[in-house]
Every structure is written in structure tokens, then in C-alpha cells.
Amino acid sequence: MRSPDSIPSTPHHPAPRVIAVASGKGGVGKTSVSINLAAALVNAGQRTLLLDTDLGLANVDVMLGLSPRFTLADVFAGRCELRDTVLEGPNGLMIVPAASGKRHMTELTPQQHVGLVHAFSELDLPIDTMVVDNAAGLADGVLTFCQAAQEVVVVVCDEPASVTDAYALIKVLSRERGVARVQVLANQVQHPVEGKQLFDKLERVTSRFLDVTLNYLGAIPRDEWLRRAVQRQESVVDAFPSSPSALAFRDIGRRSRQWQSPAAPRGHVEFFIERLIGTPANSPTRSAAA
Structure with missing residues (x-):
């Protein structure tokens, strides 16, 4: 594993696409979706960063067998800069790990969540796409990190609570x-038709009560190879790579690559905002995340 200092960096890269992966309910395979979407993008030639923002129960590093020296908890404690947390994972996938079992990380203020988003303006790495793995639920950090992304992927599975909680997240x-x-994105489905039925169920209620557009991204089958x-x-x-779930993730990655990269700021909190504006960030990472 190379150190962060050996990861090449060139000044003033264009802003990457940012995809936030979220779910109303835990246990629907959201982190697995984040990891495999990021892996599919890397395998397709996209320079990809996977950010773990499940600040209290992070497990991206565990699921990939990595041992980070620094995590986001060290950034907030002032022990390192954001760039120091970057790990290089499989096939060059870049990973920013969060901390597990750090209760104080679940008690960050809304201003600190926004500060973390702004800190990415200084992470001057050549990135095409960043995938953000969020905690489950409706916590302020989840809402801020989703708001700061260009695309939000909500993962659902065939459980009544999953659909109900997904609607609650989308509503907020x-x-x-x-x-x-x-x-x-429908996950752990027995048949592709099941995934479309889950989407239709969610879309019917959102179209009645919310001013939001839902797009069906696809379904990931439940298979032994994923386990x-x-x-x-x-x-x-x-x-x-030839398993049904791997083929489905590659298809999801292909669809996500067709989404447009951001052309300009949208006027609210946003990842890589300084790159969108076209000027370098001024404030230090450490103070931005403090």
C-alpha cells in the first residue's frame, strides 16, 4: 500500500462527480453497494475516491481488509490533514476512512459536517468520481453529505420497513x-422484477406527496458470490467478476458514468466547491473541519 504522499496530485483538477449512497434503514447492504460501485468505476477507468462518512460505525476499511493509519477522527482532532487519511485500495481505488466506535464522531455539529464538505476543496487529487458511503437514517450528517453531492442513490430491499424508511429519507x-x-437501487433481490416492483411502490407514494423525481437505477441480485x-x-x-451481482454492479457503474459532471455551483453546501468556482481554496483543511 502506497502512502498518501506517493499518490500523484496535479493542481486545479476539475470538480469530480459526487455520488452519495444512503438508505433509510440499516442492514440493506448500503456499504456493499458503495464499495462495489466504486470498484466498478475504477475498473472502468474512473479515478475514484470512496469516502466513508458513517462517522460512528465505519466499516469500509474493514470490508476491504485495510488498516488505516489515520481516519476522519484524526482530522477533527487536529492530528493530521484530510489528505493524510487517503488510503490506496484495490486497483488504485482511493479511500478516506472514518472511525468506528468513536461516539464523539456521531455528535458533530451541523457546522462541522459542513466544514468537512468544504475541506474537500483542498484535497487536490486527480479524481473523476467520489462515492460517499453514508450512515443509515436521517441524521444531520447524512442530510448534509447527500445535499452536497450531485447524485443521491437510495438503497432499498424487499422489506416493508426499508421502503417506508427510504420514503422518509427522500421526504426530508x-x-x-x-x-x-x-x-x-434495489438490493438483494431474488428476481429483477422484484426490484422494479420495489421502485414502483416507492415511486407511487413520492409522486403523490413530494416534489421529487425518482429514477430507477437497477437491481442487485442476492447471490452466494457476494457473500x-x-x-x-x-x-x-x-x-x-463473472458473478450475477458483479455484472449488475458493473451495469450500475456504466449507468452512473452517463450522469453529467457538475458545471457550476448550485448555491448551497457542495463538495469540491472551490473547483467548481475555479479558484483554489483559501482556508486550511484542519480549520475547515474543526
């Missing part, structure tokens, strides 16, 4: 944070 994102478009990949601490895209 729409009404409180101005998110106007959400991508819906084996988790046990091996690898993405299924890398471990078993």
Missing part, C-alpha cells in the same frame, strides 16, 4: 435540503 431530503432527484466476497474482504466486482 426533498423538503429540508432541496434535493430534487433521487436514484433508487463469499464479503468473507474474503474484497468487492465482488474484483473477487468474482
Whole structure:
């Protein structure tokens, strides 16, 4: 594993596309989706950063068998800069890990969440796409990180609570944070038809009560190869590239690459805002995240 200092950096890169992965309910495979989407993008030639923002129960590094020297907890404590947390994972995937078991990280203020978003203006790495793995639920950090992304992917599975909680998340994102478009990904489905039925169920209620557009991103099948990949601490895209779930993730990655990169700021909190404006950031990372 190379150190962050060996990762090449060139000044003033254009702003990457930022994709936030979220779910109303825990246990729907959101982190697995984040990891495999990021892996699929890397394998397609996209320079990709995977950011773990599950600030209290982070597990991206564990699921990929990595041992970070620094995490976001060290950034907030002033022990390192954001750039120092960057790990290089499989096939050059860049990863910013959060901390697990750090209760104070779950108690950050809204201003600190915004500060973390702004700190990415100084992370001057050549990135095409950043995938943000959020905590489950409606916490302020989840809402801020979703608002700061260009695309929000909400993961659902075939459980009544998953659909209900996904609707609750979409409602809050729409009404409180101005998110106007959400991508819906059905996970752990037995048959592709099941995924479309889940989307239709969610879309019917949102179209009645919310001013938000839902797009069906696709479905990931439940298969044994995905479980084996988790046990091996690898993405299924890398471990078993011909498996049904790996093929589905590659298709999701292909669709996401067709989304437009940001051309200009949208007027609210946003990742890589200084790159969108076209001027370098002025404030130090450490103070931005403090």
C-alpha cells in the first residue's frame, strides 16, 4: 500500500462527480453497494475516491481488509490533514476512512459536517468520481453529505420497513435540503422484477406527496458470490467478476458514468466547491473541519 504522499496530485483538477449512497434503514447492504460501485468505476477507468462518512460505525476499511493509519477522527482532532487519511485500495481505488466506535464522531455539529464538505476543496487529487458511503437514517450528517453531492442513490430491499424508511429519507431530503432527484437501487433481490416492483411502490407514494423525481437505477441480485466476497474482504466486482451481482454492479457503474459532471455551483453546501468556482481554496483543511 502506497502512502498518501506517493499518490500523484496535479493542481486545479476539475470538480469530480459526487455520488452519495444512503438508505433509510440499516442492514440493506448500503456499504456493499458503495464499495462495489466504486470498484466498478475504477475498473472502468474512473479515478475514484470512496469516502466513508458513517462517522460512528465505519466499516469500509474493514470490508476491504485495510488498516488505516489515520481516519476522519484524526482530522477533527487536529492530528493530521484530510489528505493524510487517503488510503490506496484495490486497483488504485482511493479511500478516506472514518472511525468506528468513536461516539464523539456521531455528535458533530451541523457546522462541522459542513466544514468537512468544504475541506474537500483542498484535497487536490486527480479524481473523476467520489462515492460517499453514508450512515443509515436521517441524521444531520447524512442530510448534509447527500445535499452536497450531485447524485443521491437510495438503497432499498424487499422489506416493508426499508421502503417506508427510504420514503422518509427522500421526504426530508426533498423538503429540508432541496434535493430534487433521487436514484433508487434495489438490493438483494431474488428476481429483477422484484426490484422494479420495489421502485414502483416507492415511486407511487413520492409522486403523490413530494416534489421529487425518482429514477430507477437497477437491481442487485442476492447471490452466494457476494457473500463469499464479503468473507474474503474484497468487492465482488474484483473477487468474482463473472458473478450475477458483479455484472449488475458493473451495469450500475456504466449507468452512473452517463450522469453529467457538475458545471457550476448550485448555491448551497457542495463538495469540491472551490473547483467548481475555479479558484483554489483559501482556508486550511484542519480549520475547515474543526
